[in-house]
Amino acid sequence: MKELMMRALDLARLRGAQYADTRVVRNRTESISVKDGIVEELNSSETEGFGVRVLVNGTWGFASSRNLTGDEADLVTAQALEIARASGLVSGEKVNLGAPVTSQGTYQTPFQIDPFSVPLEEKLAVLMSADAEMGKVQGLRTRQSSATLIKEHKLFANTEGAFTDQTIVETGGGIQAMAVGGSEIQVRSYPNAFTRQQVTGGWEALISWDLPGNAQRVANEAIALLTADPCPSDLTTTLILGGTQLALQIHESCGHPTELDRVYGTEAAYAGTSFLTTEKLGTFHYGSPVVNLTADSLRPLGLGTFGWDDEGVPAQSSPLVKDGLFVGYLMSRETASKLGRTSNACMRASGWNRIPIIRMVNVSLEPGTWKFDDMIADTDYGIYMESNRSWSIDDKRYNFQFGTEIGYEIKNGKMGRLLRNCTYTGITPEFWNSCDAVCNPDHWVMWGTPNCGKGQPSQVAHTGHGAAPARFRNVKVGVLK
């Protein structure tokens, strides 16, 4: 493969590219899904191909193909050059990538048990067992359990001398119970909403979640929610978010607005822009002093963990918000150069047939000092919400509204009645400035979001978000009446 890659880079250089890079990617995915005792899906999938990205006279072109042959490398490179020259017909500021990237090496995300070495029968047995446990609870309408296992091998080379070889292994899985009663429909999931938690790691991760051991609890909660009291409506109160819901809150209201391509308007037509414009860098109080947010591609288990990003920039950790102050962006080489900084390794492509764009890595809320029980005990009145059911945020990432699968009323420092159809809404900086407590590292978990959409053509990225439960004051809850 290295020969094919060098052939593409040499041709690009020869025909006038000032810069070129190429990636060869092979992705293997196994998807297993059990629904109501029946195997709904057992699919072994693979895709492979290569892409060539070229910079000609300061404008970009990219072409890609599934055919991994030398002749195809010539064709695809020529096509990328033609496209770059067409870009030059409507050009703006010339692209400046900053200092050369010359990374070399191999990397593999750590795991104990290669998920592809585990017999299919064993994987199915775990999911069938979880399904059977949920089935012991009377009254569910549907029950689902699933596993998603991924191994991606990626080679990267550029005309500046970089050549990297990395393998990313991900394991995901979860269960979901749905109950229907009259016009009410309630869903409970574990360990994360929307069918699964996902990490970089091996089969040991899925075993550690103990899906069968949590199945009856999840099923019982779905049933109980049918007759639970509704979330109080139009109430402004204290809100405590559990880890999985907080992870999505971080993703939507911290991760996306710190993407520098959004700030520079290059996602305006699709994903939108950002309120975190560059004059706010270093001066804007994004959150309260207990809010510390980090972009980190080194942290174990995260779906944003790797050796190098798709521009060959080494994995690293950098602050986005420090003691409440907005201090950093998620950056590419091109956008960082424009800002007078260097890339913090956030360029990621969803596959061989997509260009890298700025994506979240592991964007996490650093842990605070509170024990969870102490946080509840310290709250006179409020609502605890957990597990996302609905999420929506405006194109500048200001106004958001979230719904959760489950909630509990907190009264006089104690968890009280169960609440259904919980929702809350707010404005991003107001919300994060109202944060007055974050739980300690004992409660901090690296959650996975394997479904982040961005870009045209669309790309689905896998991102990580470390979070421990946190408390927010004066939040409007109960939008749904």
Place this chain on the structure above:
Amino acid sequence: MIGEKEARKLSEAILKRCQGTPAEATILFNDGALTRFANNFIHQNVSERDAEIIIRCFIGKQIGTATTNRSDEAGLDELVQKAKDNAKVSPEDPNYPGLPEPATYMRVAAWDQPTADYSPEKRAQAVGSVCRLAVEKGLNASGAFSTGSNELVVINTKGVFAYHAQTGADFQTVVMSDDSSGRAQESAWKASDLDVETLGRTAIESAARGHNPRKIDPGEYPVVFEHYVTEDLLSMLNFYGMSAQALEEGRSWMNDRLGQQVMSPLVNIWDDGNDTAGSPLPFDFEGVPKQRVEIVKEGVAMGPVYDRYTGAKMGKPSTGHATPISFRGMGPIAMNLFMAPGNATVDEMIRSTEKGLYINRFWYTRLVHPRDCVITGMTRDGVFMIENGELAYPVKNLRFTMSYVQALANVEAIGKESHLLVGEYGGFGTRIPALKIKGFKFTGSTV
């Protein structure tokens, strides 16, 4: 383009490897390109050539699936073997209805060679025309122009061979100033049907008249929706209730409402994969010919779409709405939706509104509660207060939380023109008109 003849050869090569094991497969070839622009210049410009071959093998009622993008000998050997291996370990699915027999499907014209051959230079020229217009007005244009083609083949060991080739083109632009924006989009299977410059002018006009938007109180307002909003209404009602599986699982807005008046008598919604006014696909991913399905007729909920699996469970025939094999668990889906146009122009709808809101587009819409299809989302790219039949002033974006079933129950008038919008690189095609709705609930506003 590989063409029907080569597709047949590849199909035979796949089925030969099954060696008597019942199987179905889909083959999708995709050749797509997209030119993306922002800040009045092209910043991303890409192309891809890919294929996807998915096979399901059946050992009795044990089912296994495998997917690849390799079509070489070794790739096909591995593909079939993996699907068989997966079937061997999979417990039986007692609901599996067996493979369909071959059936005649309508040959539908959807291929345009100039669109398949569309060059990056031509896309750049079209994009450049919009960028220049935006620059002239001191505005900032962004968007995407995509062109391409795909070929779908559905085969099975009972003799099904269905082939459909289609081209597609889509132009969309958002034009912005510091405090305003406008957006326009159109899709077609012939690129020459797109009037890119007119789309650009529409977005520019909205951005130019949207300066200094006022913040208004949330609440219930009469609204005039451009067809982009109608597309969102139909898309959500589709995902959360037009499939037999949603109905069977009790999570559809149609549950307990079949045969009832649930929307305005003005509302007619159907799915038709054979209509070239849409983005046609004459058979589904099981190779079953698509039927026209009336989903809402004069406001009455008529019923969902079926594939063979849900049909067999519910005692109904397939309507030809099976999803791709890798999404089969989601149940059937309507991919070619239409809403019947009415007799009003958008200008007439505005003129007949004493006080209300004109809204170009919704953004980031998500399900809040399934049974009534309650959705939350934001307005975007053009919101104006209507007073005394005229657009009085621009308004800051609003958040809504509203039942989409109720929204269509509140329809007062429907646009006389309908427009086609198609998902990226093909996919769902929806032909929809603008709407006037007497009451729509807004629950918040943004900064």
